[in-house]
Every structure is written in structure tokens, then in C-alpha cells.
Amino acid sequence: MKLIGLADAQGAITVADRVTDSEALVLGGLAEFWEDPAGHIERAGRAEGERVRVADFAVVPPVLPDARVICIGLNYRKHHAEGSYSGEAFPEYPTLFARWTRSLTVAGTPVPVPSNEAGLDWEGEVAAFVGTDLVDADPDEALAAVVGYAAFNDITSRRAQKLSSQWILGKNGDLSGPLGPLVPADEVGDLRDGLRVVTRVNGEIVQDGNTRDLVYDVGNTLSLISHTLTLRAGDVLATGTPEGVGYSRTPPWLLQPGDEVSVEAERLGVLANPITDSAARTRG
CATH class of the missing domain: 3.90.850.10 (Fumarylacetoacetase-like, C-terminal domain)
Known part of the structure; x- marks a missing residue:
């Protein structure tokens, strides 16, 4: 499992599992993910979530803006x-x-x-x-x-x-x-x-x-x-x-x-x- 951030054209960031070079499984919004990261990772292991094309987004770190x-x-x-x-x-x-x-x-x-x-x-x-x-x-x-x-x-x-x-x-x-x-x-x-x-x-x-x-x-x-x-x-x-x-x-x-x-x-x-x-x- 390789979790990345995906930013859309409006700057909203989701966390996704990059299942292939071209495709990712969306786990949730950035803030939502970090409210329960273990739970989201468990769901990713069950392949639950929307699949999207990585090329439709900008790849960014899956890091909260106020993280230390x-x-x-x-x-x-x-x-x-x-x-x-x-x-x-x-x-x-x-x-x-x-x-x-x-x-x-x-x-x-x-x-x-x-x-x-x-x-x-x-x-x-x-x-x-x-x-x-x-x-x-x-x-x-x-x-x-x-x-x-x-x-x-x-x-x-x-x-x-x-x-x-x-x-x-x-x-x-x-x-x-x-x-x-x-x-x-x-x-x-x-x-x-x-x-x-x-x-x-x-x-x-x-x-x-x-x-x-x-x-x-x-x-x-x-x-x-x-x-x-x-x-x-x-x-x-x-x-x-x-x-x-x-x-x-x-x-x-x-x-x-x-x-x-x-x-x-x-x-x-x-x-x-x-x-x-x-x-x-x-x-x-």
C-alpha cells in the first residue's frame, strides 16, 4: 500500500492508495483521513472506495498543512x-x-x-x-x-x-x-x-x-x-x-x-x- 495526496483543480486534497502508476483508490479527505488513519488504512486493505485516475490530479504529500x-x-x-x-x-x-x-x-x-x-x-x-x-x-x-x-x-x-x-x-x-x-x-x-x-x-x-x-x-x-x-x-x-x-x-x-x-x-x-x-x- 502506498498512500499519496491528490489535489484537485480547486486545491482540495484527498488521501488515496496508489494501486497502480495510473490509478488510485480514494480513502477520504485529508483532514478526514488523519482523524482515523488506521481505520482508513484498514478499509483500503478491503479495497473500499472510489477509483480515480492519478493523471486527473496533482500528487502532493499526504500531510496536513498544520502538521509538525x-x-x-x-x-x-x-x-x-x-x-x-x-x-x-x-x-x-x-x-x-x-x-x-x-x-x-x-x-x-x-x-x-x-x-x-x-x-x-x-x-x-x-x-x-x-x-x-x-x-x-x-x-x-x-x-x-x-x-x-x-x-x-x-x-x-x-x-x-x-x-x-x-x-x-x-x-x-x-x-x-x-x-x-x-x-x-x-x-x-x-x-x-x-x-x-x-x-x-x-x-x-x-x-x-x-x-x-x-x-x-x-x-x-x-x-x-x-x-x-x-x-x-x-x-x-x-x-x-x-x-x-x-x-x-x-x-x-x-x-x-x-x-x-x-x-x-x-x-x-x-x-x-x-x-x-x-x-x-x-x-x-
Whole structure:
């Protein structure tokens, strides 16, 4: 099952199971789906709902506009070692930063390089979707609340990221967060058991990691967050990227207009996007 958002000409979004490349099974409106995601996924398993042509809609992330997209930084030991934090001990708690939902996009969308960046950096990841509200949850409860996972590319503007100790500017470029379809958690399993995550640039493997190497796991991280802010159904946790990013190479290797970057996550599919210049940035 691969759940996507479908936007009609008026901008109304439904959530649908993409049963083939050309056809999808409608599960419900976006807000309706996130009121009971597990129930809608169960009905999708029974193939209940209207079938529509994907080509009649714009494919968008199945994410609520007010969802929190919380990202874990430096969550693989080898990625930590390849950057400016090399030699430092891992902190007790994860580094967390936020993305706004307007930075998200889907496979196939051209990702623009901002005019003042030398290029963009890739960060292949797995993202987890929260399926129920969480308040002061313990790690087991928090993990059980995850309704699905998706491939994610946390494409980063490194110049902007390094302007200060806060990463948010460099992590929220226009269309810089490609997010794949939501695959139900029971089809994916526990990330601690290991999913291979491979990033390619123009077909060349640049990252080849495995989620079994995550330092801060999904359940413990969601539990930590839930003790400060209430997590809602539809919130997203990006779990971090393995080693192999471009800025740490000698010389640095950054994505340029004309490149294609893809993230292939085991059981979650392939998420591929072309890179374009700043003229393609969203306006208004």
C-alpha cells in the first residue's frame, strides 16, 4: 500500500492508495483521513472506495498543512564523524529541528537551487508518521502510535544552514523536502531491525546506510518530544541521514541544475527528483 495526496483543480486534497502508476483508490479527505488513519488504512486493505485516475490530479504529500515536521540531526554515528562534530561524544538527547510543511514536495518535482547557494546537499532518510495523539507517552506507546513510514530527502542549503547555530533556514528551501508515499507500519516493521537506505546522484551511489544504525530510535524520540509538546495524528518525524553527504567530501560535491537525486528506502520505494535553478522557486 502506498498512500499519496491528490489535489484537485480547486486545491482540495484527498488521501488515496496508489494501486497502480495510473490509478488510485480514494480513502477520504485529508483532514478526514488523519482523524482515523488506521481505520482508513484498514478499509483500503478491503479495497473500499472510489477509483480515480492519478493523471486527473496533482500528487502532493499526504500531510496536513498544520502538521509538525520534526527532524533528527546527526543520528548516524558515521555521519556524525564525517562532519564538524567529529570527535565529539554523542549527546544524551537528540538534536531536533523543524521543517515547515510548505517545504515538502513529492517525487518528480524539480528542486531549485537558491541563487546564493553553490548547490544543494542530499540527505536520504526514512520519515515516520504519527497516527494518534501522544502526551507524555512512553517509548513503546510512542512507537505503537506510528501509522506509517516514507522515504524522505532532507535536501539542504549548506551556506544558509551554517549562518548560525540554528539550522532551520538551511532546511526549509522551497520544495527541498521530497517525501514519498506513506507505507503502513505493519508493512515496514521496526526500523531498529534494519531498512537499507541508498541515495544516488545521477545513478551513482553516494549514501548506503541502514536504519539499524540509528542512534536515537523512533519510539524514544517521539516519547521525548511528547513530554514537552502534544504530538498530533499527521505529525512527521524525519529520522536522520547516514554518512555520505556531499559537503563533507574533498572537494565538496553539491547538487547542480540538471542533476537527479534519488533516495531508495527498503520497503518504501524510490523517491527521485531533478535539480533546477532558482528561477523555478515558488512565488506568492
